[in-house]
Amino acid sequence: MPLYSYVVGYRGSTYAVQSSSSNFKGFAPQALAQIPDGALPGLTPALRKDLAKAWGEWQQIPELSRVWRTRFKVGDHEMVVYAVETKP
Structure with missing residues (x-):
């Protein structure tokens, strides 16, 4: 199963998280759930x-x-998420 790195940008801050999954799109919400409070x-x-x-x-x-990217609004600000297949 590939390893994906997700790099998230929101309100001038960034955070990265990794996970193995067969599909980066479907797993992305669960990956973001791993972001600690305050990050x-x-x-x-x-x-x-x-x-x-x-x-x-x-x-x-x-x-x-x-490497893929998605953008969307969260509250009044844009969130940008990059998904990088780190290891095939």
Whole structure:
């Protein structure tokens, strides 16, 4: 099973988490659930609940192999998530 690294940007802060999964898209919400409280300032418990509903479309990053990005609103701010297949 591939190892995926998720790099999350929210309100000027970033955080990274890794997990093995057969599908980076389906596992992304569970990966973000692993982000500890306070790691992304402004991501309150109420906003965390909205993450499951907020996902945008994933797009492969041009000219990069096995790297995808999605963007969506969480509260009044944009969240950007990169998924990188770290180990096939």
